[in-house]
Amino acid sequence: MPDTPATGNLADKLPSALFPRLSATALVAVLIAIILIGLLLIPVLLVIYVAFQDPNTGALTLNNFRDFFSSSLFRESFWNSFYVSAMSVVIATAIALPLAYITTRFNFAGSILIQSLGFIPLIMPPFVGAVAMQLIFGRNGTVNLLLRDSFGFTIPFMDGLNGVILVQSIHYFPFILINLSASLRNIDRSMEEAAQNLGSHGMRLFRRIVFPLAMPGYIAGAALVFIKVFDDLGTPLLLNVNNMLAPQAFLRISSIGISDPMGYVISFILVMFSIFSLWASFLFMRGKDYATVQKGGGGLSRRDLKLGEKILAYGVVLLILAFVLSPHIGLTLLAFGTIWSFAPLPDGYTLKNFVTMWQTSGQYISNTILYAGLAALADVIIGTAIAYIVLRTRIFGRKALDYLATAALAVPGVVLGIGYLRLFHGIEVPFVGKPMASWWVIIALALMIRRLPYALRACTAALQQVSVALEEAAENLGATKGRTIRRVVIPLMTAGILAGFVTSFATAAVELSATIMLVSSDADAPLAYGIYLFMQTPSGRGAGAALGLVAVLIVGLGTFISQLIVERDKKYRMNGQDQ
C-alpha cells in the first residue's frame, strides 16, 4: 500500500487528539485526576514552593534554607531525625534478623509466636504506647526501679532520643521481619546446595550467597522503616522530644503561624528524604528479582535445633515478645490503674478511667468514625475506579493516575497538613461561614488521600483476580460497559474492596500526623488527637490510655476482620475452582 501523505494522517488525528470524545470511564479518570492533583499534588508543590519564597516579598530565594541551617536548633533537629531513623533501622534489624533467621532456617515449634510477633505491634499506633513505655522503661519506670533496687544501676532506655528509637523500632520492626522472611523464603534450596557442592559452607556460604539474595527484601523493609520514623510526628511529640524535624515543623506552624517559612523548609526536607530513600531502595532493587524458588522445590533447607539451641531460640523469641508486648501491657495497666508514678506497678486498679473517657470522649469517637468512615469509603471508590482504569482500559495516562495515588505514601502527614492549611486558609466554605482550612471535612480529605494507597492496593489485587473472560462473557451477552462493571466486576471484587475499606478505616482512625495540624477545635477532633490531649497531663493519662485501648481495639478488630474477609474469599474461590 502506498504511503498516504503525512499531512493527511495528521489532519485525521488532530481533532480527536484535541477534543477527545470522553467515555464515562474517561470522565471518571479525569475526575480522579482532578481530585489527586488538587488534594495531593498542589498542596505538596505549594509547600515546596513556599519553602523557596521570601515570606515578605514572595520572591524566590534560598534564604529560608540559609536561615534553617544557620540555626543550631534546626541543625540539631535535622541530625536528630536522621540519627533516630538510622538507629531505629539498626534496632529493628537487630530484632527482626534473628526472628527471620530462626523461622526460615530451623524447624522451630515457636514459629507461631514469631508470626504473631509480626503483627502485634502493627495494631497499635506507636504514639499510643509511647507514654506507657515511659512508665515501664523510663528513668523511674518499672524496669529501672527494679534494676536500681536490685543492682543499683539503671539503663536510659527512654531518655530523650533513646525513647523515640525504642518505641519506633518496636513498632516498625515487622516491616523488616516480613520483607526479610519473605525473601529468605524465596531462596531456592538449590542456591545453597550449589554453593555447598562447590565447597562452601557455614558463615562463608551465608555471607556470599544467602545474605546477598535476601538483601533486596531487607532493603525494602529498612527503607520503609527509615521513612516512617523520619516522618513521624506523633511519637516524638508524645514523648516530649521536640528537637526533631517533624515536631519542629508542627511547633513552628502551630505557634508562629502558617506564614513562618521554617515549617515549609522542614517539609521540603522531609519530602526529599522520603523520595530519596524510596529512590535509593528502588535503584538498589532494580533488576534484582531474586525470588528463585522453583515449582515443587522447597526454600532453604531447615534443620532441627539441638536442645541448647532450642532453649536459646525460645529465650530470644520470648525476650523480644516481652519487649514488643510492653506497650500493650503498659497501656492496659495505665488504663486500669489508679495512680502510677515512681512505682513498678500502679497503686491500685479501677474502672474510673473508662468512665472519664466515656464521658469526655464520645465526641472524639464519633468524629473518628465519621472521618475515617468517609475517608475509607472514598478510598475504595477511587481505588476501585483507578484499579479498573489501569487494568482494564487503555486510557491515556492511566499509569500516572496509579503512581500519583501511590505517591501519597511518600508524603509525610505533616507536609500534607501544612499544605492543606496553606492552600485552604483563604478559602471560605459557602454556608458554613468559616475558612476551609478549619472545616472538619478537610481532615477527612487528608485521611482519604493518606490512606488511598492501601485501598488502591487491595482493590487492584481484587480486580486482578476477576478474569477478563467473565467480563467479556457479560458484554458478549449484551451488557453495556457500565452494567458489566456494576453487575459483574464489582460483586466479584466485593471481598477485596471490603478488606481495603477496613484497612483504610482502621489506619485512618489512628492517624495523627496530618490530623494534629488540621484540627482547629476540640469539638472537631478525632480519637488520635484526643489521646494526644489526654496524655499532655499526668492526670489525663489514665483516660488517655483507656481511649488508646479503644484505638487498639478498632485497629485490631479491623485487621482481624480484613484478614477474615481475605481468607474466606480465598477459600470460596478455591472451592469454586474445585467444582
Added chain:
Amino acid sequence: MNDSTQLEAPAVAKNGDMKQRMVGIEIENLHLSFGQTEVLSGVDLTIEPGEFFAFLGPSGSGKSTLLRAIAGFGPRPRGMIRIGGRDVIDLPPWKRNVGMVFQSYALWPHLSVRENVAFGLRELRFPRAEIGPRVDAALDLVGLRDLADRMPNQLSGGQQQRIALARTVVVEPQVLLLDEPLSNLDANLRVQMRRELLALQRKLGLTTIFVTHDQEEANTTSDRMAVLDGGVIQQVGTPQQLYDAPCNLFVAGFLGTANILEGRVERDGEAVRFVTTTGEALPIAEAEPGRGSIVLRPQNITLTTDGGPGTIAGEVVHREFLGSQIRYIVQAAGAEIIVDQSHSVGTDWQEIGAKVSLRINARTAVVIPRGHGA
C-alpha cells in the same frame, strides 16, 4: 568450539591427568527414608571410571534422591557409598568433590556469569592469578566466553545450562552429576545439548551420572543405565540390553512400546511355545516352562493376510501413519496389540476392519516368568 584454543587453557590442559584420575562409584545396600517413608530400598550399583551412566525412571521413582545422596544432600542414608574407593557417606557435601548440575541450574542471580564460575575456585582458595584463566577456559569449553559479564537473568535457558556446567567442571570434580539437565529446554535444543554434553563428557573423561525420565535421552547418551522404580533398581545394563532383554514387565513397558500377553511357556520336545490365556500358541526360541508374560515389540510382529500355524488371527481396529512406519492396533488374543510395519512408497495398507494374521519373530520375543514386576 575450537579445540586448539581449549587445549592451551589450564582447565583442560590437565586433560591427560584427569583421565588417570577417573574414579568409579560403588553403592551397596543403600536405604534412605524421609521420615517414615522409605524412598530408596537396598540400592546396589557399581559405576565404572569414566562411564556415562544414566538413572532412568518415572517421576517419583527416587532418581534425584539417589543422585543427591551421592552428592551428600538429603537425609543421611544407611549403607555404603564409595567414590574412588573412599567411603563418603559421612562426608558433608562440601568435602566430596563431586560436581552437580541442578535441574533448575541454580545460577546465583546476584553474581555475574564470571563470578558464578569463579565461585568454586575462590572457595578452594585458588590464587587470584589463576582464577581468571581457569574461568576463561571453562567458559571456552562451553563456548560462552563472550557472555562472561552478563547476569544470569540475561541468559537463555540453554546458555544458563552451559554456564551451570562450566561452573561445575571448572573445579575439576571427580564425578559429574546431572539432574534432568535438559528438562527445562525446548525440544530442539534438548537434542543439541545432549550431544554437546556427551562430547564434553568424552573430552573430560569425567565419570558422569545423568538423571532423566526420558528414555530417548538415556538411550542416546549413556554407556549404561539403571532403571529405577519405587526406589528400587530394576535393571542395569546398556540401552540395547535393557531394550532387548528386559528382566521384568516394568522395564519392558518403560523402554519403548511393548505388547504384553499373559500365558504359559510349554515345552514339547525341541519346540518351545508360549500359549496365551486365550489359547493362541506362539513359537518362541527358548524359555523355562511355567506361567509368565511374553513381551512383543511392535516392529517384531508381521502383519499378514494368510494365516497358518504359529500365527494369531485378529482384526485391525485403528491405524496411524507415522511416516517411516504405519502403526496398527489389532484386536487379537483378547488384547489390543500394537503392530508397526515399515512404510515405503507402494506398501499396501490394511484397512480398518480387515481380518489379518499376526506372525511374531520367535527370536525376539522375551518371556518374563510370573512374579517379575507388575
